[in-house]
Amino acid sequence: MLEEFKLFINGQWTQTGETLDVIDKYTQKPFAKVYKAGEKDVDRAISSAETAYKKHQLTPYKRYQLLKKVSELLIQNKEDLAQTITKEAGKPLKQARTEIERGAQTFEVAAEEAKRISGEGIPVEAAPGSENRMAFTIKVPVGVVGAISPFNFPLNLVAHKVAPAIAAGNAVVLKPASATPLTAIKLAKLFQEAGLPDGLFNVVVGSGSTVGNQMMEDSRIQLYTFTGSAKIGLKLKQTTGLKKLILELGNNSPVIVDKEADVEQAANNIAQKGFAFAGQVCISVQRVYVHEAVKDEFQKQLLQAIKELKVGDPNDPETDVGPMIDEQEARRAEDWVKEAVDNGAELLLGGNRQGPVFQPTVVTNVKNDMRVVCEEIFAPVISLLDYQDLDECIDQVNQSPYGLQGGIFTKNLDTAFYAARKVQVGGFMINDSSQYRVDLMPYGGVKDSGSGKEGPKYSIAEMTEERLVVLNLKD
Ligand SMILES: NC(=O)c1ccc[n+]([C@@H]2O[C@H](COP(=O)([O-])OP(=O)(O)OC[C@H]3O[C@@H](n4cnc5c(N)ncnc54)[C@H](O)[C@@H]3O)[C@@H](O)[C@H]2O)c1
């Protein structure tokens, strides 16, 4: 018997007509089933959110208390949640445990931010003829937030949507990725235990083309917060017209290894940050630009460090690289690598696949128009490109349509700051790779990597409206 999970609508555990199997991404066998939301369920979730938003205007302090409680409950339930992520996403257990700790942090930071939401004084009295006026702004919630999340961080990327939305005083309808819906449902249980009023948080599960589409077209949703591929992000933008939108999309993250880099530091870091969660992190290192002067030494140390990674069963607490989200995705990565090799790239490591497990792979002698370089691979694959001149290297880096995060390894501060000003990304790391994030920082990309920032303080700014209030005083 498969364990059964219900939808969370208006504070009720809701059973519908159809179910969806949730697959263990390592064994490839179903281990749970979840009820799928039909049109009426999605409609009810949105109307419950709208009603709850109007009925329950929680004070900022109450929002703080609720979110803080959820943060504590996440830690209390850490092991169960981590194992759920390992099963439904195939994420290695040690990385899943880290995700729960980060998710709890995201809730805690959002809780604190709930107490700091404020507008500002506006000196209208300085304008001629307005001497008898006073003005200030207040921050008001937007109303109903529609949140759509990807498969790769079933807790923390949900947390980055839901916690700031509640902190700002909104109601939320969440559609998690249908490959990884269980963690979001378990989060709803924790919200219920923390005492969130019915309807302020709803979870509907189903495919993007049904549930996601219906949400996109509903006029009762005032703001969409979406994390996923650029393709679906664009569709959302085209469909939702003038609605507010936060888009956190893809990347093919660049990291530069300068001639003055600490090569050992760079090699060890990139070996970790290119392959964690099988490269399925939106800021996974993908394109590594190595100065010719350090190329041979860097390559030797990188390959050595990668060979030390443990690949295989994600339930083993020692595993670094587990399966990809499904075999089809692993086959796609294999095809892209093969296509590069057929066109002259050299395979330095990996390239082979066992079902959904794709071995850590490194290619070199790649060209800019190969898919392993110019598209988002979202797999455990790194491409090495060498350069002589930093400006030419940065030009190549910037040829990408994406711009989420990037990095440089160098001991030369001038080089570091020069690159930080020139590389077109939302976040740039010096002596670290693209894959550095702590949850309180502003996070979001430029170009096709999206628009709007996450990080509780920054999401709250997006999820509130700034309203001007002017007083006309007696002379
Ligand atoms: N920038 C970031 O912070 C960030 C973080 C994580 C993942 N990502 C990106 O996400 C992608 C991988 O995740 P994914 O495969 O789950 O992405 P995806 O775009 O396939 O799906 C994301 C979500 O959108 C939904 N969806 C799909 N079609 C839809 C439609 N027509 N209407 C509405 N919703 C729809 C999916 O069901 C899922 O919930 C990668 O491109 C990765 O870079 C970006």
Ligand SMILES: O=C[C@H](O)CS(=O)(=O)O
């Ligand atoms: O997949 C992309 C995530 O935003 C990366 S992180 O887990 O938030 O660091």
